[in-house]
Amino acid sequence: MPPAALRQLVAEEAPQIARLDERPVAVGTVAQVHRAVWPDGRAVAVKVHRPDARAVLSDELARVRLSFRALHLALPGHPVAPLWEEFHRHAVTELDCPGEAEHQRAFAAAYRGDPDILVPEVRLAGRRLLVTDWVDGEPVTAIAAAGDQRRCDDVAALVTAFQLSAPARAGLLHADPASENFRITPDGRLAVLDFGAVAAYPDGLPREFGHLLRAIVDRDAERLEATLRELGAVGARGGSASRRLLALAEAAVLPVLAPDFRFDRHWLRRQAGTLTISAGLAVAQGVRLPPGHLPLLRMVVGTVRLFCRLNAQADYDSALASWLPGFRPA
The missing domain is CATH 1.10.287 (Helix Hairpins)
Structure with missing residues (x-):
């Protein structure tokens, strides 16, 4: 973004900013982030949408x-x-600064004082600009690059706890778990950034998803089919489709819940072809994504990519039992 356009935008929408570093600290597809100083002297992050x-x-x-x-x-x-x-x-919605601010305020309120999760407070929301507290910390991208496996596993555990607990605690899902949106603070907390991609789950994650995953764990095709129908995710040929999905899940989902499972890029490459073909056949047989849950799929896929980058290992089974209604064994 040209410095002159940046200065004009900040002067119009956040004139109280005392000092602005015109060099961006992060640049995305439609926005960039700058460090600045708020009137009370605190450091703030200024996210601005570029003119184009x-x-x-x-x-x-x-x-x-x-x-x-x-x-x-x-x-x-x-x-x-x-x-x-x-x-x-x-x-x-990713161009809606007031909407993003509203989401971030809800997350910040839900996790305020949490010993493990930090969400920066919102200071100001304009039409094309958002000002939040600055967070010092180490980017998760740097932690992944350094390859310290213990630290990578700790990050995965924190991200898992945040992603699964957010719908219950904030009534919202953070749908963009890219590594650039997380950092680890000096006191070891997971700082969560960028709330442009968020979905509302006011009652927490649906219990039906817990039932679905429990049926997979128990290898119960009949209960899997019943849950798919309850979710509106399967058509008339649900019986054969649910059996195909169960076979797919046994190869791709059950190993992840094992206590010694570790994500890595090689596993992802091995799974990619099988998942694509099997999922395509299941869709052809009438299975579809339950209406209204595309952000949840985005969150799952993004989290898997992040954990493969970290070569992560964590106790996913216990986290699901704690935060996914209907998953805990009866």
């Missing part, structure tokens, strides 16, 4: 829409249109 943000997002959405059209042609009769509408609705 809407045009860039529009171009990205146009490209993604082609993929949805291809999916519609490949799977005639599958409800692709509602999936695209949900994707589009969540994508455009």
